[in-house]
Amino acid sequence: MAGLTVFSILIIAVMVTGREYDDTRDAEIDELLKKLNKPALKSIKSPDGDIIDCVHMKNHPIYDNPLFKKHTIQMRPSSYPKGWNKEASKNQNHSMVMHLWTINGKCPKNSIPIIRTRRENILQAESVERYGRKDSNSLPQPKPTNPPSNTTNEYAIVTVNSPQGKFHGAQADINVWKPHVQTRREFSLAQIWVMGGTYPSRDTIEAGWQVFPRFYGDDKPRFFIYWTADEYKKTGCYDLRCPGFVHVNRDFAIGAPMPQQFPSWVDPRTGNWWLRLGYYQILGYWPSSLFSNLKNGASEIHWGGEITNYKEDSQHTSTNMGSGRFAYEGYKKASYFMNLEIEEDGFTKPPESLTPFVTNQNCYNVIRNPFHPQLGASFYYGGPGQNAMCK
Numbered sequence: 400m401a402g403l404t405v406f407s408i409l410i411i412a413v414m415v416t417g418r419e420y421d422d423t424r425d426a427e428i429d430e431l432l433k434k435l436n437k438p439a440l441k442s443i444k445s446p447d448g449d450i451i452d453c454v455h456m457k458n459h460p461i462y463d464n465p466l467f468k469k470h471t472i473q474m475r476p477s478s479y480p481k482g483w484n485k486e487a488s489k490n491q492n493h494s495m496v497m498h499l500w501t502i503n504g505k506c507p508k509n510s511i512p513i514i515r516t517r518r519e520n521i522l523q524a525e526s527v528e529r530y531g532r533k534d535s536n537s538l539p540q541p542k543p544t545n546p547p548s549n550t551t552n553e554y555a556i557v558t559v560n561s562p563q564g565k566f567h568g569a570q571a572d573i574n575v576w577k578p579h580v581q582t583r584r585e586f587s588l589a590q591i592w593v594m595g596g597t598y599p600s601r602d603t604i605e606a607g608w609q610v611f612p613r614f615y616g617d618d619k620p621r622f623f624i625y626w627t628a629d630e631y632k633k634t635g636c637y638d639l640r641c642p643g644f645v646h647v648n649r650d651f652a653i654g655a656p657m658p659q660q661f662p663s664w665v666d667p668r669t670g671n672w673w674l675r676l677g678y679y680q681i682l683g684y685w686p687s688s689l690f691s692n693l694k695n696g697a698s699e700i701h702w703g704g705e706i707t708n709y710k711e712d713s714q715h716t717s718t719n720m721g722s723g724r725f726a727y728e729g730y731k732k733a734s735y736f737m738n739l740e741i742e743e744d745g746f747t748k749p750p751e752s753l754t755p756f757v758t759n760q761n762c763y764n765v766i767r768n769p770f771h772p773q774l775g776a777s778f779y780y781g782g783p784g785q786n787a788m789c790k
Contacts, residue, residue: 569700
């Protein structure tokens with residue numbers, strides 16, 4: 400008997416049965432749904448299947464962040480980059496992006512539209528804790544000093560750098576496609592990255608469109624935003640899935656399907672990083688106090704496409720980037736970004752030099768175009784993924 404080890408109490412203490420695990424997970428999901436789905440003044444059923452909840456500003460998600468319990472929401476920027484001013488922003492009917500849900504109603508004054516999160520959305524995530532968050536080590540690193548072992552994310556982008564952190568805004572016109580995505584856990588996107596700091600603890604704010612079935616539950620291209628203050632480790636999220644972005648536009652739902660192409664702009668003239676859609680639609684802002692590296696300006700701007708490649712059956716994914724056509728196929732076939740601009744020293748201007756970066760040019764590529772009076776600084780990007788040269 401001296402050799403007998405009794406360990407049943409220890410096992411009971413650390414083991415969780417399947418039923419107990421399910422109960423715990425259900426409780427976590429219920430708690431998250433309660434936090435995300437605020438009381439609504441009005442709910443609108445969209446023809447595309449989304450339910451839009453009109454949430455009063457006093458219940459704004461930003462107040463869930465302990466840093467912003469007493470935050471005073473700013474409804475408009477207090478200053479604008481030269482070349483785009485307050486007077487122009489009054490022309491609300493020009494270049495407005497309209498969502499399908501607005502056919503069935505509009506949100507009342509002093510409220511914002513928030514897409515209702517469903518239980519099945521959360522169940523698709525790797526964990527309740529990671530719902531709405533990107534994987535760490537998935538920021539593009541054109542010149543990695545310590546490249547991560549993770550090679551899931553692939554890019555076709557152009558970049559511009561300012562080591563002194565002098566960038567205070569960025570914009571582009573991006574055309575929208577509906578790329579094929581091979582598996583539900585893969586995504587395909589086109590976006591702008593505004594970054595500050597150095598690897599491995601960069602701040603980013605991001606905006607663009609993406610197809611991401613596991614997250615959104617369908618294969619529609621949707622407008623999205625993202626932020627992180629620690630390179631996707633513990634902070635940040637997509638859209639309004641955590642308190643960070645201060646949404647102020649009652650006509651536009653973050654995360655809704657994109658009906659057309661759009662230009663986007665981020666502007667930190669008040670210290671906050673503002674986001675607009677088109678030339679006249681103010682969406683909201685990221686408070687500067689969310690960040691450490693982006694407080695005084697951005698050091699890098701990236702524009703372009705990204706996909707995830709999980710190598711099903713040990714083959715490169717067939718997930719398309721952009722239109723699914725290579726950049727050299729050009730106008731009406733390849734995807735494009737045009738009218739790229741940065742804000743530096745109070746002025747908006749085309750970037751003087753753009754550096755292309757491609758993860759695997761046999762799968763996806765990028766081609767810069769000569770400057771054009773109507774198209775400005777522009778480039779084509781994209782590709783089909785798996786093909787005879789991309790395996």
